[in-house]
Amino acid sequence: MKTKHIGITLGDPAGIGPEIVLKALLNHPEVYELCTPVVFGPLPVLKKYLTLFGMEASLISINDFKKAPEKLFQNDILVFNTPLVEPIPEPGQISAAGGENSFKAINAAIEQALEKNICAIATAPINKQSLKKTQIPFLDHTAIFTNLTDSHHTMTLFVTGNLRIFFYSRHIPFKEIVNALDEERLLETIKVCNQYLKQMGFENPHLAVAALNPHAGEDGLFGTEEIDIITPAIERARMANIRVTGPIPADSVFHLASRGRYEAVLSLYHDQGHIAAKTLDFFGTISLTLGLPFLRTSVDHGTAFEIAGKGIANETSMVEAIKAAARYAWEND
Incomplete structure (x- = not known):
């Protein structure tokens, strides 16, 4: 049986999003047992962090899901390449480019989910200050998803x-x-x-x-x-x-x-x-947004600018968010 495509948005390129997404896909083969993940974001950002962290991966760009390969080999990563807003911000840097790149990835994932090319979306963290530097009229992920899907009763x-x-x-x-x-x-x-x-x-x-x-x-x-x-x-x-x-x-x-x-x-x-959830299990907590036309899951933490680019971010919450998106997508199909 062909597994379902789960969209993964890259988050703010200056935060830990690119790192935890790459670690989740390259270090956790169990993710691929549940779904076929597709990263939404600019290819140059992924290439930058692969080089920075000394990781190896084959990035396969797809903009037409009908042409997506049915079989992936070790370290293959499908990428829905979104237009890069330059310059790529340095790790830990608040910038309009960071906010705009974050939004473009989310918007593209929502469009593909509404067209049913992906059945759920797992999001890496975005930065509210970077969003604020743009003309984008939304404060956070929930506001973006609610407005762009014309939803009315979303809940976290x-x-x-x-x-x-x-x-x-x-x-x-x-x-x-x-x-x-x-x-x-x-x-x-x-x-x-x-x-x-x-x-x-x-x-x-x-x-x-x-x-x-x-x-x-x-x-x-x-x-x-x-x-x-x-x-x-x-x-x-x-x-x-x-x-x-x-x-x-x-x-x-x-x-x-x-x-x-x-x-x-x-x-x-x-x-x-x-406080209650993160004290119980900070890295294992995930967030679900309910009330959308599709399921959205997310890590429970922010962009962690203070450790971005250092290679020490923990990807557990990202892994669990992707796995939850895949599990619930199957159950709700």
């Missing part, structure tokens, strides 16, 4: 072993978290989480909602958001026959979920869930 799901974490809000300043809490929106988010868990194969999923305040507010002693917003939304979700518990103090809910008490946790803000 972190997977770390048995722990699954959804996010109510993501990249907003900490001082705006409370103002972002809304009963109707929280109720809708709980419903969407329940729907996605069922799509992933859980017949009657049990969702936990993390509390915002210490000790879940302690009956209003440390804040009233649990009383005024979170609990009412949960009670309404239960009336809609959704199996949901909370609000549960954040210092225990993620541990309980990792032990199997709940199928997933709804984190109320970015760091609340990120």
